[in-house]
Amino acid sequence: KQEVTQIPAALSVPEGENLVLNCSFTDSAIYNLQWFRQDPGKGLTSLLLIQSSQREQTSGRLNASLDKSSGRSTLYIAASQPGDSATYLCAVFGGDMRFGAGTRLTVKP
């Protein structure tokens, strides 16, 4: 059974910092990996989707990488802003989609 782990569980940074969120998974036989953002009391918003054949995807200040063989993905956020405060979840798809517990990010003004 696929296990997905996200480190750190929580992160607090001052505005403007670049930061990295980590995601690891136990079974490398995946079709894709997706990063989501979740605001309190809300559903999940898709940020980036990386297919298993890809190494990275970029959208604006966000960059996600995938190293399938080592079972790792990172989400890089450049020049963080208070509006980036949310919980970030990674999910891997290998037939079904399994989620990590998320990293709760706080960006202080």
Added chain:
Amino acid sequence: GAGVSQTPSNKVTEKGKYVELRCDPISGHTALYWYRQSLGQGPEFLIYFQGTGAADDSGLPNDRFFAVRPEGSVSTLKIQRTERGDSAVYLCASSLSSVSNTGELFFGEGSRLTVL
């Protein structure tokens, strides 16, 4: 519709009652997923439909939980004899893709179930 729609957004019920939660996926999306999320946790997989059939229902916690998708579009998650431990946010997601051609997952806002 433009996005995944879930109803009701909030449901409060008493222990032992029966509840139904509805999900209306994005038009044309063949894959539909149900998840359950407790406070501070990531979404927990329940069941996945490809078209009308349940491709994987291994996440359903017990036989009190059942889901259908009779016409390959709208899905209903049914919970019998609800227990307090069933209280959570139930999330639905849909995707264009089949298993071998995966694509982006889009989520609804969820249905918050509270069992008193």
